[in-house]
Amino acid sequence: MTDRLHRFLFENADVRGEVVQLDESFTAITRRTDHEPAVDRLIGEGLAAVALLAATLKSACDLTLQLQADGPLRLLLVQAGSDGSLRAMARTGDRVPADVPIDEQAVQGTLAITIDPEKDGERYQGVVDLRGGSLGAALEHYFSESEQLPTRVWLSAREGHAAGMLIQRLPASDAADGDADAWARADQLAATITGPELRELAPGEVIRRLFHEEDIRLFDPMPFRFRCRCSRERVAAMLEGLGEAEMRETLEAEGRVEVHCDFCNEPYRFDAVDIEAMFTDPASRSPDSRQSH
Structure with missing residues (x-):
């Protein structure tokens, strides 16, 4: 350094x-x-x-x-x-x-x-x-x-x-x-x-x-x-804040939701399973996964 x-x-x-x-x-x-x-x-x-x-x-x-x-x-x-x-x-x-x-x-x-x-x-x-x-x-x-x-x-x-x-x-x-x-x-x-x-x-x-x-x-x-502070968890939280309707519209149009960090250009990709898990009631998810049953 x-x-x-x-x-x-x-x-x-x-x-x-x-x-x-x-x-x-x-x-x-x-x-x-x-x-x-x-x-x-x-x-x-x-x-x-x-x-x-x-x-x-x-x-x-x-x-x-x-x-x-x-x-x-x-x-x-x-x-x-x-x-x-x-x-x-x-x-x-x-x-x-x-x-x-x-x-x-x-x-x-x-x-x-x-x-x-x-x-x-x-x-x-x-x-x-x-x-x-x-x-x-x-x-x-x-x-x-x-x-x-x-x-x-x-x-x-x-x-x-x-x-x-x-x-x-x-x-x-x-x-x-x-x-x-x-x-x-x-x-x-x-x-x-x-x-x-x-x-x-x-x-x-x-x-x-x-x-x-x-x-x-x-x-x-x-x-x-x-050192960039971005992470998949932070990006997911941001997408959740945008709302389920917007995420599903993007998923239908693009096949996935992709976000690039403005600071480091790191790509974060979310497929249909990820989006489903993001907006599913946590009580219906497995204890060690964001994915729903």
Whole structure:
């Protein structure tokens, strides 16, 4: 597993940062779909974004980034779990142009960040419009509006390589009184990073090249991986919710009911026996089977 997020902290200064690379997860997700390169790049940037955002959370949460628009890109949905799992999906209308500002790819789009605590705590959602020409700029706007923390974000994805970097100015503390220029210096140094460097250099090398004159504390890397949460049981529950009449109509027309997961494209097929069992009174089923007698 090569997908890792590296966190770092400026000693004696209220500045923290993260660098992430997600080549394996990005490749595992995009090879299951047939999107054009411009959409794949947005998926890669979204994966890097949720990994960076998830690493800033103090408690175990699921984090979802959702971009909705009128088109050509209609939907980008990317999720990160506190266990390091990642998944993503996209839906398009017309062809999504490459190398144009994101507000031309996702016309009249909005960006929502949703945080769902795994245990105690309230669900949180922040919504901002797209601005600044990129997903990274939209995330900076989100932090400015929702967190009131000065934050810079760089995202890059190309040909199986997805990466991102975040630096953030934390609320002032007594320990940082002697280095009032740390944030301005960190911002200026980080701004020299290029997309190819972010994708191709190891995260530790990125941090060393940018901040080699700073006193930096490095933390243990955080692993990420692609993992979809779909299952036959969840799909069956969804089909039951659609109702018996609709399932039987589909069965009569198609000979079976087939559903593909939007995230991993895994096919789930249900034949006449499966549908019969799905809508039969459980009391008439055998104890160890969904099939009816």
